[in-house]
Amino acid sequence: MNFRACFVLLAALVCLASPALAKTPVIGVNQFVEHPALDAILKGFQDDLKENGVVVEYKVYNAQGNVSTTNQIANQITDDDPVLVLAIATPSAQAQVAATRKNAHMAEVPIIFSGITDPIGAGLVTNLEQPTANVTGVSNQMPMDKHVAMIKRFMPDMKALGVLYNAGEANSVSNVRRLKAAAEAQGIELIEATVANSSEVTQAAKSLVGKVQAMYVPTDNTVVSNIETVVKVAEESKTPFFCADTDSVRRGAIAAVGLDYYEHGKQTGEMARRILAGAKPQDTPVEFQKTLQFYFNPKAAQRMGLQVPQEIVESADVIIGE
The missing domain is CATH 3.40.50.2300 (Response regulator)
Structure with missing residues (x-):
């Protein structure tokens, strides 16, 4: 048995012996404002993960439409040590990406956006097929x-x-x-x-x-x-x-x-599951919801x-x- 295998086994035994030490993974949510469409995205996202057996703790923050609050939330989320960040609406995604670039320890934490009209125009990614660094998501751009x-x-x-x-x-x-x-x-x-x-x-x-x-x-x-x-x-x-x-x-x-924004959220949740399972954001193309x-x-x-x-x-x- 190699050293890594021994370490994983030992960590598992410690968690079994002391459940309090087993930390539930955190997903940070930066939502720009409260209204039915964005609320439906979050609900769809959470339902998809729950229906597929993904156990996480959510730390949900809502800026209530205030850009400066959005920036504060982005900084707070970096302190929550999340395994993944869900950014709902463009201002929240922009703030979260900016905060990540200022914090080296967040460079590997995936940011998934949802409810974003123009990911390239918003400066979130430079290429829809091969997103930049740790950022990808689902766009609500419509014809x-x-x-x-x-x-x-x-x-x-x-x-x-x-x-x-x-x-x-x-x-x-x-x-x-x-x-x-x-x-x-x-x-x-x-x-x-x-x-x-x-x-x-x-x-x-x-x-x-x-x-x-x-x-x-x-x-x-x-x-x-x-x-x-x-x-x-x-x-x-x-x-x-x-x-x-x-x-x-x-x-x-x-x-x-x-769009059906609940389904938009579920599609975003499906993407999050793939990334939590090991897929890299930069290898996960930005998606669009086609059905109107x-x-x-x-x-x-x-x-x-x-x-x-x-x-x-x-x-x-x-x-x-x-």
Whole structure:
């Protein structure tokens, strides 16, 4: 029996003799803000590991949309000695990667991101097929042409579409850049209204009223976490409101073509299991969720004064209220 085998056997006997010495592995979670889509990612991730017999302790931190808090959380996680870090949403992933680069002892700890629109644009990886160092994950990037096509199904004569987003979120900037190209290709002018924090969402939505035929919100953490304020403005002004986040349809938007974020989390959990079993992040390509679903809220359309053809209703994968 070689020295390594003897050491492993001795360590196992010590743990059996003194269970208190057997430490449960820790997964640190850096989540940017609390809202249904991101919460569903975490739930899906945890359920996947539990269903597959992976026993870990979670240390979950939520920045509640505050970037400076996100940076503090990233530093705290490095002190928790995790075996893996789950970073949910772009600001959290950026903060965690930056903190890791400042702490040499974290260089080998895998960081898996989820709910990230543009991993390259956010500076998380330089190559989707061969990610940088200890970072990889699952992206929620969606084809913007399908979103514009969805809105045009409801409003074929639309000429101006308003978009609300936080210009400080790299994921939102990437989404809006692609949205603008998709809208222009279909003869639609995109009018932007930006916010820096949640307190500006209501005024930004009001600034679009009268200038556009409809409003749209991409997967923007700041606006989505305050989506009810956009819904209120849309209902009062009778301006149809669409979104990229399917959970926001449950909260009052008319429709979305988007991901099932619980399944997004489970896909991220499956990746984490492979890495915990020995796969290296740099050898694990960034993944995308391909399946999109069409969510429709008929009562929201009614409240915003939009008449919807029956063929659109029948084509919905999920009708809210049924």
